[in-house]
């Protein structure tokens with residue numbers, strides 16, 4: 539990077555796509571990288587509006603709402619496309635399996651890559667110095683459904699994330715926060731931070747703002763899936779679901795099943 543680059547802040551924009559997806563755009567000056575571009579047209583509109591050009595794509599997992607725009611975006615662009623290859627995903631030219639460190643030089647940033655199976659078997663998380671791009675693993679006040687992996691795998695992925703610093707910004711891929719908080723309140727009716735957060739996030743949605751990124755400290759206080767070690771949570775799983783969970787991972791699995799049934 540030149541000296542001028544180093545004084546330009548990196549900006550991270552949430553690009554809404556489909557009904558509740560966010561494609562994250564990392565921008566420094568006129569250089570942009572996107573995470574999980576399910577919809578090429580939403581990214582192209584963002585590039586138009588910001589005068590940016592695309593320098594890299596990061597993919598967390600194979601689902602179409604995260605990958606559907608890749609081929610259109612890489613058409614005639616020679617850019618790195620990072621992502622998993624457990625399932626073939628068209629357009630990926632920097633295959634990852636987790637454990638790597640990747641650099642996006644035009645943006646002057648780097649990420650540690652974690653393999654985080656649970657939602658899918660190929661799921662990756664990109665961990666930067668003060669933020670993570672975690673796809674459909676950790677959501678604000680919730681976590682992804684278990685489509686391919688096991689509850690134990692997802693529990694491990696969330697436990698690893700929850701050891702990051704409190705101020706870590708959580709860039710997940712869906713606007714599910716308010717619905718997730720309603721479930722969180724059913725799990726912990728006496729947790730005042732959850733009730734306060736529902737009001738705050740409803741206000742943001744009413745103003746048309748995203749509730750993301752979240753912060754890990756807030757997640758640890760209000761996300762039931764990061765609170766499975768607490769007696770209040772395992773007790774509630776016992777009283778509401780009749781599950782006698784003997785460990786945090788068993789509580790997690792019962793909680794995930796409860797959320798699947800929750801309306």
Ligand SMILES: [Zn+2]
Nearest residue numbers: 599601657674
């Ligand atoms: Zn997904």
